[in-house]
Amino acid sequence: MRTPLVSALAIVVVFDALAWIAGVLPVLKYALVHRDLPTVGGIRLLSGPMEALGIEAVIVTGIVFVVVSGLKLLAAYWIWQARLDGAVLEMILLGLSAIFWYAFELPFGPLGGLVQVVLLALCWQSLG
16 A cells, blocks of 8 residues: 655656756767767766766766666566555666766766655655
């Protein structure tokens, strides 16, 4: 049975997934076309330790990050159905996402991840 906390978790996971997909795909398109990362307001998007490996590595890693974020939609669907495997998948994907947050120096990733971990902990017993 889905509780309000489970519903909130599913909504947060969907928002997280769609926000990263919508934010990263245009940057990857720009990088693919211009062979450089875009700058907005003096901030180089998707820059970070990964950038030292070259623009090709940034593009490939960004695509993998979009795939990981897309899989969060599956986790959210399972969580919405109050399935424990959705929570397990989300924990795995959060761990993978943390690698990308570091690689691209994404400051809001850990904040969103913390919210999801707290919600996961609060509703873990409700999932079955």
